[in-house]
Ligand SMILES: NC(=O)C1=CN([C@@H]2O[C@H](COP(=O)(O)OP(=O)(O)OC[C@H]3O[C@@H](n4cnc5c(N)ncnc54)[C@H](OP(=O)(O)O)[C@@H]3O)[C@@H](O)[C@H]2O)[C@@H](O)CC1
C-alpha cells in the first residue's frame with residue numbers, strides 16, 4: 001500500500017471530491033464513519049467516558065463529527081473545542097452541528113485553566129492533523145505535555161498524534177497516543193522508530209477515496225523515503241506455488257558462511273532458517289571447532305570445514321551454490337576479512353550479507369565495490385551507521401538507505417521495529433510485522449537464514465527481501481501470541497515460519 005505525503009493526501013481529497021461529485025464535508029463524514037466503526041470495535045460505551053479535544057482545522061472537524069456519531073451510539077461524550085485560529089469551513093459546519101446536540105461542550109482558549117481528564121477517560125486527540133505547519137508552542141504545547149503525563153487515561157490520536165509532522169522529524173511537543181487511528185493512507189512519520197512512543201498501536205482506517213495513481217506525481221519531488229507499506233494481502237501474492245514434481249534440486253542449494261569460536265549458535269539458527277524458509281539444501285562452512293556443534297545441532301545441514309580451528313579463513317568451491325548467506329557470528333578477524341574478499345571476488349550472484357560481514361566491509365570499504373549487484377544487505381541501525389555514517393534522524397537515514405540502494409544496485413534493509421527495505425528501483429518498503437519480543441539474541445540470524453533460503457529458491461532479491469522480512473516478523477508475532485513476547489527465543493521465530501506461511505496461504509485463498 002502506498003505511503004502518501006501530506007501534499008499527496010490533500011490532492012487525493014480534492015480528487016475524490018471532484019471525481020465523485022461530493023462535498024468535502026461529505027468526505028469528512030465518510031472518513032469519520034469509518035473511524036468510529038473502527039473505534040467502536042475496540043472501545044465500548046462501557047470502556048469509559050470520551051473526551052474529544054478538537055482544533056480549528058479539518059482534524060478538529062473530524063473530532064466534532066466523531067463526537068456527534070459517538071454520542072448517538074450511546075457513548076458518554078464531552079467535547080473541548082480549542083480556539084487557536086480561524087475555523088476551516090468543514091470544521092465550522094461540524095462545530096455547529098455538534099453544538100446543537102445535548103452533551104457537554106467546552107470552549108478552550110490559550111490561558112484558560114487546563115482541562116483535567118478524570119481517571120478512566122478515553123481522550124481523543126483531534127487538535128491537529130496533517131495540516132501542522134509549525135511546531136506546537138506555548139499554551140497548546142503545554143496542554144499536550146500535561147496530557148502526556150496524565151496517568152490512568154487512554155490516549156487515542158485521530159489520524160496523527162497532534163504535533164507530529166506527517167513528513168518530517170518532530171521538533172515540538174507531540175501527543176503521546178496509546179493508539180493512533182490513521183485515516184485513509186499511512187503517513188511516513190508513523191514508521192520512524194523515534195516516533196513509536198507517540199504513535200502507540202496503529203490502526204489504518206480505510207474508506208473510499210480516488211485511486212492513489214492520480215496523485216503520485218504530486219511532490220515533494222525527489223524526496224527519498226519509504227513509499228510502500230507492506231500488507232498481508234500483497235505479501236501473500238509473492239509466495240511461489242510449488243509444483244508436484246519439484247524436488248530439493250529445484251528449491252536450491254544455499255551456502256551459509258557463519259559462526260566462529262563462541263558464536264556457533266548464530267550459524268545453527270541461520271542454517272535452520274534457510275531450510276525452514278523452503279530451500280532444498282544448505283551447506284554450512286564452519287571453523288573446525290564448529291563442525292560437531294553444527295552436525296549435532298542441525299543434522300539436516302551439510303558442512304564444509306575451514307582449515308582454521310576458530311574462524312573462517314577460506315571457503316572452497318562456490319560454483320554449486322544457488323546463493324550464499326554470509327556474516328552471522330563470523331567474527332571480524334583479518335583472516336576472515338580475506339576470506340570475505342575472496343568470496344565476493346569469486347561469486348557473482350546476489351547473496352545475503354549480514355552482521356560481521358557488514359562490519360568487515362565497514363572496516364575495509366574497498367570490499368563494498370565487490371558486492372554482487374542485487375545482493376541483500378541486512379544492517380541493524382548500528383551496523384548501518386558503521387557502513388554509511390551517522391545520520392540525524394530516520395528521515396536522513398532513509399535518504400541514505402534509498403540512495404545507496406539505487407546507486408549500488410543493492411537491496412538494503414534497515415532493521416528496526418519497522419524494518420525498511422530499499423530496492424535499486426527506488427521503492428522503499430516498510431514492514432508492519434514483528435514485535436518487541438523479537439529483541440532477543442539471534443533473531444537477526446534467523447532473518448539472514450530466511451532471506452538466504454528465499455534467494456536459493458529463485459526469488460528475485462527485492463521479492464525475497466520483502467517476503468522474507470514480512471514472514472520473519474509474522475513468524476515472530478505468531479510465536480509471541482503462542483508463547484508471550486518475554487519467553488521468545490530466535491528458534492521460536494524459526495519454528496513459526498511454517499505457521500506464517502500458512503497464514504499467507506489463508507489470506508491468498
Ligand atoms: N482523506 C483523508 O485522510 C481525510 C482527512 N481529513 C482530516 O483532515 C486533516 C487535515 O486537515 P487540515 O489540513 O485542515 O489540517 P489540521 O491539522 O486539522 O489543522 C490545520 C490548522 O491548524 C493550524 N496550525 C498548524 N500548525 C499549527 C500549530 N503548530 N499551532 C497552531 N496552529 C497550527 C493551521 O494554521 P496555518 O498553518 O494555516 O497557520 C490550520 O489552521 C487530517 O489530519 C484529517 O484528520 C478528513 O477531514 C477528510 C478526509
Ligand SMILES: Nc1ncnc2c1ncn2[C@@H]1O[C@H](COP(=O)(O)OP(=O)(O)O)[C@@H](O)[C@H]1O
Nearest residue numbers: 415416417434435436438439441442443444445
Ligand atoms: N520491536 C520490534 N518490532 C519488530 N521487530 C523487531 C523489534 N525488535 C527487533 N526486531 C527484529 O528482530 C531482528 C533483530 O535483528 P538483530 O538486531 O540483527 O539481532 P541479532 O544480531 O541478535 O540476530 C530484526 O529483524 C528486527 O527488525
Ligand SMILES: [K+]
Nearest residue numbers: 125128160162
Ligand atoms: K490528531
